């Protein structure tokens with residue numbers, strides 16, 4: 001990419017969205033903001049480099065705000081035509097733990113916030129059972145706009161949207177990520193395996209060897225299949241052990 005093209009596409013938020021996609025296509029394993037990732041701070045028992053915490057938090061909030069702004073104006077896929085709100089994600093920009101779901105549903109589309117419907121209530125309970133508040137963790141989805149009728153996002157929609165999620169992961173730089181459901185697992189692990197086969201086993205995302213990843217069932221699946229809650233709890237207990245978190 002030439003310098004003049006660099007400048008042109010970085011003009012405006014739409015330009016940033018295109019730029020993120022360009023980076024994803026040309027270097028799919030490259031997660032950005034390495035400078036921030038290398039200086040991860042503020043996780044339990046790991047206060048980070050002395051004197052750098054406040055500045056890094058500011059940097060992360062600023063960077064996440066820029067990516068959020070790009071997503072809020074995004075028209076890279078057809079889901080932009082039917083959305084009410086872009087649901088970017090929310091939570092602690094320095095979270096040790098991140099949850100990634102599939103995409104917004106009706107409640108999320110109406111409010112602009114992730115996981116606020118019935119499945120969201122269950123996720124909040126799962127987070128509490130782990131000893132965290134929602135504000136302690138970071139929550140995002142693979143696609144930021146609601147697929148009509150809550151259908152599974154199509155491949156081109158996931159592909160268009162993934163650069164935003166990769167930026168979120170890179171900037172938050174969590175110690176652990178819980179992938180909620182098949183779409184999140186397939187999108188970030190590139191695995192065609194079903195979630196029932198993937199769940200419960202620690203894995204990694206290409207390009208991010210330092211983040212421990214646990215695929216598990218989506219809360220919406222648990223609402224339909226309550227007996228699977230025991231499996232999810234086993235998965236979450238593994239994540240708690242990674243983070244040195246005692247059961248509350």
Ligand code: SF4
Pocket residue numbers: 071074075076077078079080086143144145157160161
């Ligand atoms: S789903 Fe993602 S890529 Fe598609 S319009 Fe929304 S923000 Fe853009």
